[in-house]
Amino acid sequence: MHKKLILLLITFVMIKNIQAQSTQTSENMWLSYNPSYTTFKLFSPEADEAIVKMYKLANDKTSFLTLKFEKKDDGVWQATFDGNAENFFYTYQVKHKGVWLNETVDIYATAVTANGKKAQIVDWEKHYSKPVINNTNDKKNAIVVYEVHVRDATIFTNAKNKGKFLGLTETKIKNKFNQPVGLSHIKNLGITHVQILPMFDYNSIDETSSKPNYNWGYDPLNYNAPEGSYSTNPNNPITRIKECRSMIEAFHKNGIGVIMDVVYNHTGLTKESNFNQLCPNYYYRTNPNGTLSDASGCGNETASEKPMFRKFMIESLTHWVKWYNVDGFRFDLMAIHDIETMNEISKALRAIKPNIILYGEGWTSGGSPLPENKRALKANAKQLDGVGVFSDDIRDAIKGSVFNHKENGFIAGVPNVEESIKFGLVGGIQHPQVDYSKVNYSKASYCNSPLQHVSYNECHDNHTLWDRLVLANPSATEKEKVEMYKVAMGIVMLSQGVSFMQAGQEFCRTKFGEENSYNKPDKINGLQWDNLEKYKTMNQWVKQLINLKKNNEAFALGDANLVQKNVQFVEDKNNVVAFTTTNGIKTFLVIINTNTSKKTIEVGLEKKYKTVLNNKPVLIADNIIVEGTSFTVLEVK
Numbered sequence: 082m083h084k085k086l087i088l089l090l091i092t093f094v095m096i097k098n099i100q101a102q103s104t105q106t107s108e109n110m111w112l113s114y115n116p117s118y119t120t121f122k123l124f125s126p127e128a129d130e131a132i133v134k135m136y137k138l139a140n141d142k143t144s145f146l147t148l149k150f151e152k153k154d155d156g157v158w159q160a161t162f163d164g165n166a167e168n169f170f171y172t173y174q175v176k177h178k179g180v181w182l183n184e185t186v187d188i189y190a191t192a193v194t195a196n197g198k199k200a201q202i203v204d205w206e207k208h209y210s211k212p213v214i215n216n217t218n219d220k221k222n223a224i225v226v227y228e229v230h231v232r233d234a235t236i237f238t239n240a241k242n243k244g245k246f247l248g249l250t251e252t253k254i255k256n257k258f259n260q261p262v263g264l265s266h267i268k269n270l271g272i273t274h275v276q277i278l279p280m281f282d283y284n285s286i287d288e289t290s291s292k293p294n295y296n297w298g299y300d301p302l303n304y305n306a307p308e309g310s311y312s313t314n315p316n317n318p319i320t321r322i323k324e325c326r327s328m329i330e331a332f333h334k335n336g337i338g339v340i341m342d343v344v345y346n347h348t349g350l351t352k353e354s355n356f357n358q359l360c361p362n363y364y365y366r367t368n369p370n371g372t373l374s375d376a377s378g379c380g381n382e383t384a385s386e387k388p389m390f391r392k393f394m395i396e397s398l399t400h401w402v403k404w405y406n407v408d409g410f411r412f413d414l415m416a417i418h419d420i421e422t423m424n425e426i427s428k429a430l431r432a433i434k435p436n437i438i439l440y441g442e443g444w445t446s447g448g449s450p451l452p453e454n455k456r457a458l459k460a461n462a463k464q465l466d467g468v469g470v471f472s473d474d475i476r477d478a479i480k481g482s483v484f485n486h487k488e489n490g491f492i493a494g495v496p497n498v499e500e501s502i503k504f505g506l507v508g509g510i511q512h513p514q515v516d517y518s519k520v521n522y523s524k525a526s527y528c529n530s531p532l533q534h535v536s537y538n539e540c541h542d543n544h545t546l547w548d549r550l551v552l553a554n555p556s557a558t559e560k561e562k563v564e565m566y567k568v569a570m571g572i573v574m575l576s577q578g579v580s581f582m583q584a585g586q587e588f589c590r591t592k593f594g595e596e597n598s599y600n601k602p603d604k605i606n607g608l609q610w611d612n613l614e615k616y617k618t619m620n621q622w623v624k625q626l627i628n629l630k631k632n633n634e635a636f637a638l639g640d641a642n643l644v645q646k647n648v649q650f651v652e653d654k655n656n657v658v659a660f661t662t663t664n665g666i667k668t669f670l671v672i673i674n675t676n677t678s679k680k681t682i683e684v685g686l687e688k689k690y691k692t693v694l695n696n697k698p699v700l701i702a703d704n705i706i707v708e709g710t711s712f713t714v715l716e717v718k
Contacts, residue, residue, distance in 0.1 A: 111187065111189040112189060114166065114167065114202055116165045118162060118164065119161070119166040119202060120159065120160070120161050121159065121160045121161070121171070123158040123173060123187075124156055124157055124359075124389055125175055125177075126155075126156025126360075127177060127178075128152075128158065128175045128360075129178070129179065130149070130150070130175070130176040131173065131174065132148060132160075132173070132174050133147070133148040133150065133162075133172070133173060134146075134174065135169055135170070135171050136169065136199060139194040139195070139318075141170070144172075146162070148162060166202045167207075169201070169202050170194065170200065170201050170202075171187070171200055171201075171202060172199055172200065173185060173186070173359055175360075182359075182361070183353065183358045185355045185359060186200045186303060186355050187200050187355070188303075188393065189305060191203060191322075191404075192306055192318035193282055193303050194316060195288045195289050195316045196287065196288050196309070197282050197303045197306070200303075221639070222639030223632075223636070224274060224579045224580065224637075225272045225579075225580045225581075225627050225630060226579060226581045226582070227275050227582055227583075228276045228582070228583045228584060229276070229277060230297065231278070231280060231311045232311070232606075233603075233608050235251070235254065236603050236607040237607045237608060237609065237610060238254045238255075238256070244311070244603075245312065245313055246280075246307070246311045246321075246325050248263065249332075250327055250331035252264055253265070256610040256614070258614040260613050260614065264331060264332070267335075269624070270587060270623065271624055272337065272582075273337065274409065274438065275339055276340040277339065278298055278342050279297065279298030279299055279343070279344055280298070280307055280308050280311065280341065280342075281301060281303065281304050281306065281343070282307065282309065283296065283298040283308055284349035285300050288308075293602065296600050297599040298344075299344050299379075299413060299599070300344075300348075300350075301344050301345075301347075301349055302349055302355075304343075304345070304397050305397050305400050306322070311325070329405055340407070340409035340410060340438055341410050341411070343412060344413040344414075345385070345412070345413075346377050346413055346414040347377035347379045347414075347417075351365075351380050356383075360389075363384075364384060365382065365383055365384055366383070366449065366450050366451065367450070368450060369450070374448075374449055376414070376416075376446060376447045378446035378447055382449060385417070385422040386419045386421070394422065395425060398410060398426060398429075399429060408434070408436075408437065408438060409440075410430075410439055412441030412457075413441065413442060414441075414442050416442065416443050416456045416459070417456070418456075418457050419455045419456065419457065420457050420465060422457075423466075423468050424466045424468075426439070427439055427466045428466065431467070440468060441457070441469075441471070442470070442471055443460070443462060443470035444473075459472075459473075460523070462509075462527045462528055463528070463529050465533070467530075467532075467533075469528075469532060469578075470509075470534070471537065471540075471581075472505055472536055473522060474501050474522050475502065475506075475536050475537075475538075475573075475576070477490065477522075478490055478505065478521055479492055480492060480546060480549055480569060481493075483543040486544065487553050488553060489554065491572075491675055492568045492572075493550075493553065493675070494710075497519070499653045499654065499656070499657075499658050501520050502658050503653060504520045504526075505572070505576050506572070506575075506577065506648070506658070507577055507648055508528060508536075508577035508644060509523075509526060509528035509533065509534035510528050510529070510534070510645070511526040511645070512648070514650045530641055531640075531641065531644055532578055532579065532639055533578070534576070534577070534578035535578065535581050536573045536576035536579065536581065537573055537581035538569045538570075538573050539582070539590075540583050544596050545583070545586075545590050545592050546586065546590075547566065547589040548592060548593070548594050550566065551594070563618075563619065564696065564697070565675075565710060566619065567622050567696040568675060568696070568711070568712045570619075570622065570626060571673065571714075572712075574623070574630055575636050575671060577637070577638055577644050580627075584608060585612075587613075587616075587619060587623040587624070588610075588617075590608070625694055626694070629693065635647070635662040635667055635668065635669055648661070655680070656674065656675045656676045657672070657673065657680050657682070658673045659673065659682050661717065668716070668717040669693065669715065670714070670715040670717055671714050672707050672715070673711075673712055674709060674713075676709050677709040678709050679709060680706070681705070681706050682707065683704045684705055685704065689718040690705065690715040690716070690718065691716045691718060692713070692716075693716050695711065695714065696711055696713075697711040699715070
């Protein structure tokens with residue numbers, strides 16, 4: 082047999098054996114601490130040698146002790162420090178093919194120093210008792226997500242801790258019009274969950290610099306430790322842990338769940354990454370010619386199908402749930418991951434928190450060696466176990482393709498996209514009244530449950546909805562843009578399934594025309610809270626929509642069979658979509674008109690109708706007449 086094939090078979094057997102042993106339980110089987118000794122473990126089957134360097138202080142340049150790893154079975158190395166190593170710092174170094182690679186941080190490190198240079202040994206049981214696992218949303222099918230960046234949220238406020246984790250715990254901060262902002266505003270808006278842009282330790286920010294640093298954080302460095310730039314003391318690993326936990330606890334105390342944006346599909350560094358320095362060439366996918374594949378568009382893509390990276394993802398996510406009480410995860414470029422891994426993640430996390438929320442981007446940024454039938458693609462969502470996907474179908478139907486900046490959508494009166502709007506309103510499931518041949522991207526349903534479908538018209542990527550309306554409708558008045566905006570928010574908020582908005586949409590957030598603001602300064606990204614006064618009617622509109630969804634099960638049925646039975650379209654032509662929805666007790670009629678003129682909806686007057694919500698007047702005569710560019714909700718009596 083060929084030598085290379087023999088080596089691959091041996092490595093595979095070793096890894097499978099490690100998988101079987103993974104039920105051994107400490108919080109991190111790769112570092113076991115107790116006051117008498119600490120055991121370090123490292124997976125690196127092809128290493129020649131490996132060492133642990135230990136430091137007493139974070140800034141020490143010379144280690145006080147070097148421990149040699151001993152090679153055990155299955156490609157695992159082990160070293161033990163005798164005595165109490167609590168709060169000591171450590172790094173690993175591996176010799177590979179005769180060359181010592183860079184001194185680097187343990188990929189499983191849960192506490193790191195500034196810029197992730199060293200890891201710290203922490204007694205989690207002593208300092209951070211496990212939080213009570215709870216589910217903050219008692220209306221489990223009414224999920225409204227508010228995407229926020231830690232720095233954006235408070236950098237333009239009078240918060241004591243601007244741009245920090247603790248800034249999002251402060252409840253008395255206000256804008257210049259004396260309106261509550263930050264956490265208090267988010268609570269008052271009524272959303273059920275915040276989705277926080279990457280808050281793990283990422284690579285692009287110099288945490289020691291006093292100059293403003295900005296990045297979204299999609300360049301992971303240390304997955305299991307909080308980002309230091311959001312801490313009041315990035316040099317102290319324990320401070321950042323405590324402050325991150327305090328932020329999450331503050332949201333929970335205010336009845337808001339926390340969804341963490343995670344980026345396991347690639348690392349910020351490639352050759353110099355912790356993964357490659359400790360176990361070269363294992364954790365990443367390669368093309369047939371041996372070069373790194375790059376479905377992420379960031380220089381590399383990880384290999385979730387490999388047992389040890391799958392194991393890493395599961396243990397990393399479990400850590401955030403158990404020790405930070407995170408309520409859900411949003412997976413960046415989730416289609417880079419394989420279906421089996423995503424289902425294993427779902428199984429492991431639901432064993433801890435049954436109502437955990439899991440969803441991601443069901444696409445990649447480029448080609449991948451992983452076959453399409455194995456990818457966690459949007460089209461394969463029915464094979465995913467309770468894992469949802471973002472709907473670019475409804476996003477682009479509402480406002481036009483994100484790739485054509487001057488293209489308009491349904492809200493601006495573009496015809497023949499009604500079926501795509503209906504597709505999103507029912508939550509991406511099979512429905513007898515949706516003509517899937519006319520849906521813009523997906524020619525079939527892809528969700529087993531509406532809770533797998535994430536409706537949105539804006540997120541951190543691409544232009545904000547307001548900026549898009551400005552670009553695509555240069556002659557529209559401010560009033561006309563506001564009317565279109567209200568319709569867009571109504572469609573998203575009253576869709577079955579998960580409703581998603583970016584922070585600031587309630588006051589027509591602008592990034593001043595910037596399409597990709599990932600590294601732009603605060604003046605572009607920071608939330609302009611004073612606009613709450615200018616767009617107070619929009620804020621009230623969004624608040625009413627959220628309240629309607631949360632308090633009426635008809636808009637959050639949560640089951641495909643119930644949606645098929647209880648959501649009925651009564652008109653879907655000529656830029657009008659109208660439907661009824663009921664939970665068997667209350668029935669609502671929703672009419673969306675994106676014509677500029679009035680339209681008559683023939684529903685008859687055998688029943689009485691009470692106006693619940695409308696952005697323009699509604700006339701109930703022989704039939705219902707709605708104004709142009711309007712979103713109307715009537716309760717059927």
